Amino acid sequence: MTTSLHVVTGALGYSGKAIAKRLLARGHRVRTLTNSPHRPNPFGDSLEIHQLAWSDPARLTNSLRGADTLVNTYWVRFNHKHFTFDEAVANTKALFRAAHAAGVRRIIHVSILKPDEGAALGLAYYQGKAELERDLRTLGVPHAILRPGVLFGRGDVLVNNIAWALRRLPVFGVFGRGDYELEPMHVDDFADLAVSQACADHTMPSATIDAKGPERFTFRGLAETLRSTLALRTPIMHVPASMGYIASKILGPLVGDVVLTREEIAGLMAGLLASDAPPTGPTGLTEWARQHAATLGTRYASEVGRRIERTKSYE
Numbered sequence: 198m199t200t201s202l203h204v205v206t207g208a209l210g211y212s213g214k215a216i217a218k219r220l221l222a223r224g225h226r227v228r229t230l231t232n233s234p235h236r237p238n239p240f241g242d243s244l245e246i247h248q249l250a251w252s253d254p255a256r257l258t259n260s261l262r263g264a265d266t267l268v269n270t271y272w273v274r275f276n277h278k279h280f281t282f283d284e285a286v287a288n289t290k291a292l293f294r295a296a297h298a299a300g301v302r303r304i305i306h307v308s309i310l311k312p313d314e315g316a317a318l319g320l321a322y323y324q325g326k327a328e329l330e331r332d333l334r335t336l337g338v339p340h341a342i343l344r345p346g347v348l349f350g351r352g353d354v355l356v357n358n359i360a361w362a363l364r365r366l367p368v369f370g371v372f373g374r375g376d377y378e379l380e381p382m383h384v385d386d387f388a389d390l391a392v393s394q395a396c397a398d399h400t401m402p403s404a405t406i407d408a409k410g411p412e413r414f415t416f417r418g419l420a421e422t423l424r425s426t427l428a429l430r431t432p433i434m435h436v437p438a439s440m441g442y443i444a445s446k447i448l449g450p451l452v453g454d455v456v457l458t459r460e461e462i463a464g465l466m467a468g469l470l471a472s473d474a475p476p477t478g479p480t481g482l483t484e485w486a487r488q489h490a491a492t493l494g495t496r497y498a499s500e501v502g503r504r505i506e507r508t509k510s511y512e
């Protein structure tokens with residue numbers, strides 16, 4: 198097997214860590230670009246850590262020199278006083294250009310399921326993702342665009358926090374009818390998909406791939422599955438989306454987080470987290486949740502906390 202250098206953004210974060218772990222296990226060199234270089238590093242000296250230099254194109258290009266691939270997981274989940282979608286779009290474009298200038302052979306870019314559909318609904322998260330997909334397609338570097346809807350597995354936010362809410366709240370609210378669907382993918386399966394694209398033969402054409410697990414749940418069905426797996430009796434109630442949003446706004450300061458955004462609720466209810474493509478990962482959430490019932494949702498996973506506490510592991 199030939200070994201190469203792969204640059205992975207956020208290899209001390211969530212999906213980036215799973216991807217780096219697999220690349221290292223295959224004997225490759227891995228360099229991460231990150232703004233959180235002091236998070237716990239399970240890879241020791243095997244992982245090269247470089248600071249992300251968004252505002253310095255020459256340094257950004259240098260940090261990509263010699264790399265066979267760039268695997269980009271960087272994005273922001275919502276607009277916030279410390280970060281915005283517009284900045285994330287500009288930064289990612291700068292990263293793409295730096296990869297091009299450095300002669301990177303292939304870019305593996307993590308997008309989102311159904312970016313164009315979400316953009317057409319006026320959702321800024323999806324508009325940014327759709328813009329970046331278009332940008333990458335015209336960059337002139339072979340690429341794979343991976344489109345997850347929801348990832349789960351140690352360190353995730355959404356599935357963990359649904360389980361947390363079922364454990365801790367007196368009732369669990371389902372927005373509207375709750376019949377909109379999701380196809381969660383295990384983060385390790387997602388990493389396998391990313392690594393298969395990163396290690397692909399040089400002749401492999403560019404591709405856009407929906408990243409989805411084998412099970413399809415309605416949102417209500419997912420909450421019911423987790424509730425029975427965790428042996429809970431929390432009532433599941435249907436609430437208007439506006440009321441659910443207000444409840445999540447009230448909960449936010451109590452857990453020090455932005456629990457859910459209006460956009461995320463709108464995307465979820467519009468069915469943007471499921472697609473007609475075949476599954477691309479084998480691990481079912483139901484069985485995984487059964488195996489992790491003792492720990493799933495025992496601690497709230499805070500997105501804002503992860504941005505503030507940059508020396509702590511996500512887990």
Ligand SMILES: NC(=O)c1ccc[n+]([C@@H]2O[C@H](COP(=O)([O-])OP(=O)(O)OC[C@H]3O[C@@H](n4cnc5c(N)ncnc54)[C@H](OP(=O)(O)O)[C@@H]3O)[C@@H](O)[C@H]2O)c1
Binds near residue numbers: 208231280346504
């Ligand atoms: N997790 C999911 O369920 C899910 C679902 C659909 C799509 N995705 C997409 O998958 C990709 C990776 O997601 P992930 O869950 O694995 O995320 P993550 O590890 O939490 O974030 C990826 C990297 O982005 C950087 N980042 C995140 N939020 C930031 C912020 N507000 N300001 C500055 N930097 C920030 C972090 O870099 P540092 O290392 O610098 O801290 C992090 O390592 C993203 O493009 C996301 O949109 C994820």
